[in-house]
Amino acid sequence: MGFLRLTWGMSAAVWFVMIVLCCVMWGWPAATIAIIFGILPDISLIGAFAERGRLKPSRVKFYNTMHTMTIPVIMLIVGVILFFLTGAFPDGFYGLALAGLAWFVHIAADRTLGFGPRAADGTIVQMVLA
Numbered sequence: 754m755g756f757l758r759l760t761w762g763m764s765a766a767v768w769f770v771m772i773v774l775c776c777v778m779w780g781w782p783a784a785t786i787a788i789i790f791g792i793l794p795d796i797s798l799i800g801a802f803a804e805r806g807r808l809k810p811s812r813v814k815f816y817n818t819m820h821t822m823t824i825p826v827i828m829l830i831v832g833v834i835l836f837f838l839t840g841a842f843p844d845g846f847y848g849l850a851l852a853g854l855a856w857f858v859h860i861a862a863d864r865t866l867g868f869g870p871r872a873a874d875g876t877i878v879q880m881v882l883a
Contacts, residue, residue: 758865765861768854775851786848790855794819794863808875817870820860828853 772791776784797819801812808816818824832850839845863869870878 758867761861762865765858765865768858768861772851772855772858775847775854779847783847783851786851787855790852791859793856794859803875806877808871810873810875813871813873813875820863820868820870822857822860825853825856825860829857 772787776787797812797816798808801808801816803809828849830853832848832853836845836847836850868877872878
């Protein structure tokens with residue numbers, strides 16, 4: 754396993770523990786959000802496989818959009834700000850931050866397992882450390 758994949762794996766593990774702790778603290782509503790947004794990126798895989806290990810070219814853009822860090826990181830940043838503006842731990846709104854974090858962990862776990870972005874033909878683009 755390369756250094757980059759190891760780094761993604763450590764990040765996924767640390768933030769997954771944070772998600773579990775949040776779910777213990779806030780209960781089933783938090784667990785529901787974490788589960789939904791933890792599997793959300795994979796809706797792009799429904800009916801998308803052309804053959805083993807390759808997506809249909811028409812589905813690559815949607816897959817890459819759902820597996821890029823931009824959306825979950827924005828959700829996480831806005832969610833943390835909103836969480837603190839609404840009262841933080843006693844009764845703050847945690848949903849957006851938790852959703853972004855669960856999405857982030859999904860992508861980090863995918864990167865750890867070697868599932869990176871897809872090329873236009875649907876094959877996995879190999880991640881390299883420059």
